[in-house]
Amino acid sequence: MSLTTPAPSPTIAAARPAAAKKARQASRRAGVPYAFLAPGLLLFTLFLAAPIVYAGYLSLRKVKVSGLGLGAKSRTEVWAGFSNYVRSMTDPEFLPSVYRILGYGLIVVPTMLGLALLMALLLDANRTRPWIGSFTRIAIFLPYAVPAVVASLLWGFLYLPRVSPITDVLEAFGLTAPELLSSSWVLWAVANVAIWGGTGFNMIVIYTALKAVPTSLYESARIDGASELAIAWRIKIPIVMPSLVMTFVFSLIATLQVFAEPMTLKPLSNTISFTWTPLMKVYRDAFVRNDIYSAAATSVVIALATFLLSFGFLKLVGRRAFNQED
Amino acid sequence: MFKKIAPVLATLTAAALFTSACSSSDDKADDSATSNEKVALTYWSWAPNMDKVVEGWNSTHPNIQVTVNKQDGGDPAVTKLLTAIKAGSGAPDVMQAEYQKIPTLVSADALADIAKEAGSLKDKFPAAAWNSVTLGSDAVYGVPQDSGPLMFFYRSDVFDKNGLAAPKTWDDYAAAAEKIHKANPKQYIGTFSASDAGLFTGLAQQAGASWWGVNGDSWTVNINEPATQKVAAYWGGLVEKGVVDNKPMYTPEWNAALNDGSQVGWVSAVWAPGVLEGSAKDTKGKWKAATMPQWDAASPATGNWGGSATSVTTQSKHPKQAAEFVAWLNSDPAALKLLAGTANVYPAANDTTTILTTPPAFFADQADFYTIAADAAKATKPFTYGPNVNVAYSAFNDAFGKAAESKKAAAFTESLATVQKATVDDMKNSGFTVAG
Numbered sequence: 001m002s003l004t005t006p007a008p009s010p011t012i013a014a015a016r017p018a019a020a021k022k023a024r025q026a027s028r029r030a031g032v033p034y035a036f037l038a039p040g041l042l043l044f045t046l047f048l049a050a051p052i053v054y055a056g057y058l059s060l061r062k063v064k065v066s067g068l069g070l071g072a073k074s075r076t077e078v079w080a081g082f083s084n085y086v087r088s089m090t091d092p093e094f095l096p097s098v099y100r101i102l103g104y105g106l107i108v109v110p111t112m113l114g115l116a117l118l119m120a121l122l123l124d125a126n127r128t129r130p131w132i133g134s135f136t137r138i139a140i141f142l143p144y145a146v147p148a149v150v151a152s153l154l155w156g157f158l159y160l161p162r163v164s165p166i167t168d169v170l171e172a173f174g175l176t177a178p179e180l181l182s183s184s185w186v187l188w189a190v191a192n193v194a195i196w197g198g199t200g201f202n203m204i205v206i207y208t209a210l211k212a213v214p215t216s217l218y219e220s221a222r223i224d225g226a227s228e229l230a231i232a233w234r235i236k237i238p239i240v241m242p243s244l245v246m247t248f249v250f251s252l253i254a255t256l257q258v259f260a261e262p263m264t265l266k267p268l269s270n271t272i273s274f275t276w277t278p279l280m281k282v283y284r285d286a287f288v289r290n291d292i293y294s295a296a297a298t299s300v301v302i303a304l305a306t307f308l309l310s311f312g313f314l315k316l317v318g319r320r321a322f323n324q325e326d
Numbered sequence: 327m328f329k330k331i332a333p334v335l336a337t338l339t340a341a342a343l344f345t346s347a348c349s350s351s352d353d354k355a356d357d358s359a360t361s362n363e364k365v366a367l368t369y370w371s372w373a374p375n376m377d378k379v380v381e382g383w384n385s386t387h388p389n390i391q392v393t394v395n396k397q398d399g400g401d402p403a404v405t406k407l408l409t410a411i412k413a414g415s416g417a418p419d420v421m422q423a424e425y426q427k428i429p430t431l432v433s434a435d436a437l438a439d440i441a442k443e444a445g446s447l448k449d450k451f452p453a454a455a456w457n458s459v460t461l462g463s464d465a466v467y468g469v470p471q472d473s474g475p476l477m478f479f480y481r482s483d484v485f486d487k488n489g490l491a492a493p494k495t496w497d498d499y500a501a502a503a504e505k506i507h508k509a510n511p512k513q514y515i516g517t518f519s520a521s522d523a524g525l526f527t528g529l530a531q532q533a534g535a536s537w538w539g540v541n542g543d544s545w546t547v548n549i550n551e552p553a554t555q556k557v558a559a560y561w562g563g564l565v566e567k568g569v570v571d572n573k574p575m576y577t578p579e580w581n582a583a584l585n586d587g588s589q590v591g592w593v594s595a596v597w598a599p600g601v602l603e604g605s606a607k608d609t610k611g612k613w614k615a616a617t618m619p620q621w622d623a624a625s626p627a628t629g630n631w632g633g634s635a636t637s638v639t640t641q642s643k644h645p646k647q648a649a650e651f652v653a654w655l656n657s658d659p660a661a662l663k664l665l666a667g668t669a670n671v672y673p674a675a676n677d678t679t680t681i682l683t684t685p686p687a688f689f690a691d692q693a694d695f696y697t698i699a700a701d702a703a704k705a706t707k708p709f710t711y712g713p714n715v716n717v718a719y720s721a722f723n724d725a726f727g728k729a730a731e732s733k734k735a736a737a738f739t740e741s742l743a744t745v746q747k748a749t750v751d752d753m754k755n756s757g758f759t760v761a762g
Contacts, residue, residue: 065757067543069433069713070461087755093724160579162588183731268577270520270727274720287405288720289752290430 084297093275116202141200152264181269419642443649468637470674474595475702492616517571520726523719528629538712544759562738599686721748
């Protein structure tokens with residue numbers, strides 16, 4: 001396939017000036033949208049497309065060492081085919097990490113969205129005293145503003161029996177505190193940090209959707225004899241369904257990419273391994289094992305899985321969730 | 327149709343040109359330094375107050391000025407260096423490199439051979455330390471800076487109360503562990519930390535293991551071998567009995583336990599006073615240092631935990647001057663004094679007894695602290711690190727984390743097979759020739 005230049009070459013332009021001028025004008029007009037798109041395209045290319053393509057390229061490469069691998073030039077980069085993918089998928093730690101985040105997702109997503117919805121509905125039900133509402137809203141939202149690493153450190157201190165005030169309180173009542181970072185609790189301990197940090201954000205999204213509902217809807221429902229509970233269940237929840245779908249997809253993506261919380265809690269316990277989640281495995285391969293090639297392969301797999309799950313889910317619920325907008 | 331695509335392509339081409347313009351490196355002329363040329367060197371180190379040590383060099387060497395760039399620690403510095411080497415620019419001239427990372431760095435072609443400039447320093451260092459910077463070859467990939475011979479630290483008040491002396495052998499240590507925990511179920515003589523592969527490596531080294539080795543043109547990996555198995559079984563037994571804790575070190579929990587007297591001993595290295603001063607400040611004056619418990623009291627041995635060399639990187643444009651600085655920093659008496667006094671490191675060089683006369687502040691009452699340390703340093707067993715120490719260490723963390731959590735002695739010894747397999751598989755996958 002050969003490409004033509006957008007503007008005719010100078011020799012042709014000299015031969016047919018009128019036609020050339022016309023063509024130049026046309027091409028200038030055609031170029032205008034691209035000029036507007038250029039900054040976006042440039043940034044997209046530099047900071048998204050190029051790294052993705054490079055990651056894809058790296059995932060097909062590997063380093064080949066010759067001999068002892070000690071002298072200079074003993075390492076060469078060679079094509080690896082799909083061997084990085086095979087190695088990454090057959091790693092005995094990979095599937096357990098996938099199952100682990102499935103369990104983690106089953107805890108986090110319903111709890112977090114359930115709490116967010118409940119709090120949004122409660123806030124929305126209280127429209128008479130706005131200052132209580134706005135205070136509560138900010139209070140619930142605030143944990144979202146705490147970086148995940150800081151949140152995990154704070155919770156980590158609360159989880160460790162010897163430094164946790166919770167243990168002191170429980171012991172004052174003669175109870176033994178559970179070891180929250182032991183293997184039976186650790187999944188819940190990590191999930192708790194995510195729920196604590198994420199509920200506020202999702203609550204705001206749902207609450208904003210609720211605010212947009214005209215009050216006349218509720219008034220007519222009340223005239224028809226609907227209780228507050230029935231209004232919430234039959235009117236509010238169906239109306240905010242698109243927001244719920246959106247927050248669900250966000251939460252799903254966040255679950256697949258969970259990293260900061262377990263990584264920060266890792267040094268505090270024996271129970272969080274280097275490959276506790278798939279993204280931690282990527283980190284280990286790239287920065288602990290210095291094998292960016294298999295890290296790239298695992299990243300590509302995670303990206304594809306995220307893409308498939310998010311769009312699969314949107315396709316599944318799309319019609320149901322968005323039918324009000326048709 | 328092409329008219330529509332062409333401007334996009336033009337944009338993309340512009341982007342490509344832009345990026346390549348940015349990444350084009352400025353290749354300077356080769357290093358033909360004359361003695362009058364002014365040279366600026368950068369030095370990555372994470373030792374405290376290293377800039378003050380370097381002052382001592384800068385003030386006497388106006389033509390070779392060194393700037394210290396403080397690093398977060400051994401692991402992040404290595405990650406940064408390897409990235410810079412891969413990128414082709416951005417590495418410092420001089421770099422602090424932990425002994426166990428040297429084979430990895432040499433294998434990535436990150437460290438320059440300074441045999442010509444520093445080869446004559448061999449006799450100034452213990453054989454084990456020198457071996458770590460030569461990897462048994464004729465090349466010299468750095469000059470040893472500090473070492474971390476293992477020692478045993480204990481709360482003398484608690485030991486006295488229980489009628490115990492510092493354990494001479496590991497059997498003594500086990501007996502003391504049991505006695506202390508029985509007398510006070512909240513007290514432990516120590517913990518088995520699955521997060522500190524470096525300490526376990528030192529313990530295996532003391533027992534006579536050397537996990538990697540070079541045999542002609544191929545590597546050998548011996549992690550799942552009798553000496554290491556003995557160490558793993560020993561600690562697994564103590565954890566299973568419950569007389570030694572199973573929680574990782576360097577956590578807020580562990581700090582609190584040291585400070586409130588729940589942890590009354592620590593198998594650690596010569597640098598422990600600095601850590602204890604931060605973690606267990608309420609217990610100042612109650613600690614004592616001793617030589618390591620032994621497997622065979624007749625032939626005392628110890629291992630190493632930590633310690634590093636100073637190396638010149640392959641990206642340095644002035645390797646000769648850099649090597650000169652490195653040699654001064656780690657062997658000149660004035661520099662050693664600064665290192666020990668200001669940067670608080672235990673110098674690897676042989677004759678430090680004249681420099682280290684007063685014990686560390688946290689052990690102010692123990693006049694013989696550095697005599698014990700010097701004896702320990704001399705008794706350090708040789709150990710060879712391989713090119714994928716990080717793989718072995720991360721496999722250790724995961725496998726022994728599970729074993730420690732299960733509190734089963736059998737799980738400890740089984741974990742060694744996991745670590746061995748992960749290490750060998752990784753080397754074979756990279757194309758190393760691995761024998762056995």
